[in-house]
Amino acid sequence: MSVEIERAEAVTWIRVQMARHGITPADLLAAGCFGPRPRQRSAVATPARYASANGQTWDGEGAMPDWLQRAVNAGQSADFFRQF
Structure with missing residues (x-):
């Protein structure tokens, strides 16, 4: 089985479980399932310190x-x- 197929099946399983238990992406975020987002670099260059x-x-x-x-x-x- 290819990695792409396994990944697609895993994503489908996760979506089914989320639907079954009424879990939203916001619930996962609030539970700390995802680390902090990387800071966005500004378009303005920061001077060298x-x-x-x-x-x-x-x-x-x-x-x-x-x-x-x-x-x-x-x-x-x-x-x-x-x-x-």
């Missing part, structure tokens, strides 16, 4: 980039790379 001598930049949002994490792990303060 951190920069390396090699021109690598980071706006300070999301996970710390590898280049900055390596520097911090080596003992350098992240504030050293902060742009004012």
Whole structure:
């Protein structure tokens, strides 16, 4: 059986169970079945808050980039790379 067919059958089964028990997508959302939605990036570019001598930049949002994490792990303060 192909993955697409198995997936379609699983979705059908879930829909039947939801209908049988009167569950709506809003009920699932309220119950915490879905993680938080990722933040939408704005169309306006965020200025770089951190920069390396090699021109690598980071706006300070999301996970710390590898280049900055390596520097911090080596003992350098992240504030050293902060742009004012």
